């Protein structure tokens with residue numbers, strides 16, 4: 223049975239149609255990578271899945287039920303930048319989800335709950351390799367460390383769905399490889415369903431179990447806003463069978479290069 227189902231999603235801003243007829247059935251535990259030209263609506267689609275924004279028409283179901291209309295702990299999110307709190311240390315950033323859950327008003331918990339929050343935050347620091355940096359503030363961390371922290375923070379509430387918007391876009395190639403490996407490890411451990419937008423087609427092929435390409439199928443040069451993007455390719459990927467997809471990968475890279 224489909225875990226995340228998008229039914230005929232359309233999004234428009236004013237008279238500009240951004241997405242149209244996006245329908246999708248995604249199995250639990252899938253790692254869905256999303257590529258497409260800049261501005262075609264990939265982040266918009268993630269915001270719909272997060273519940274941060276409502277589609278103009280259509281709807282999303284999670285596990286057979288209409289999706290909660292607002293972000294909830296079932297859905298974690300990591301953006302390219304700025305998803306951690308700059309005035310809090312690594313440890314405080316990782317304790318915050320529990321503090322907010324305990325007291326949305328004060329943003330603090332006390333006694334046994336505080337100890338539990340600290341224990342969970344400390345365990346997460348080990349997992350993401352930041353135990354040595356507990357007292358540092360985000361500005362004192364490298365880009366890769368900041369994204370480790372962002373991923374750790376998003377994982378703390380054990381989301382069933384993880385939404386990642388170009389999470390490694392600002393990282394150097396070496397750090398990016400490390401982070402990809404960490405993400406795959408966490409995905410395998412948790413069994414969460416991942417949606418990840420990336421501009422790097424190779425990364426999309428390396429990480430995904432399924433690759434979606436967003437593009438416009440119809441285009442009117444006179445009215446560029448008349449049509450929206452939809453899913454134009456939907457490719458199942460097998461991490462173990464790289465050769466089969468190599469030709470498709472090369473064709474897609476070529477088509478994206480031609481567009482740039």
Ligand SMILES: Nc1ncnc2c1ncn2[C@@H]1O[C@H](COP(=O)(O)OP(=O)(O)OP(=O)(O)O)[C@@H](O)[C@H]1O
Nearest residue numbers: 235236240258259260261262263264265266267419
């Ligand atoms: N709140 C908004 N109001 C009006 N237009 C918006 C809004 N959010 C996004 N857009 C427009 O919708 C289109 C799709 O934006 P979106 O960020 O989803 O694209 P994207 O595919 O993620 O782009 P990129 O790859 O460059 O990040 C863009 O033209 C953008 O300007």
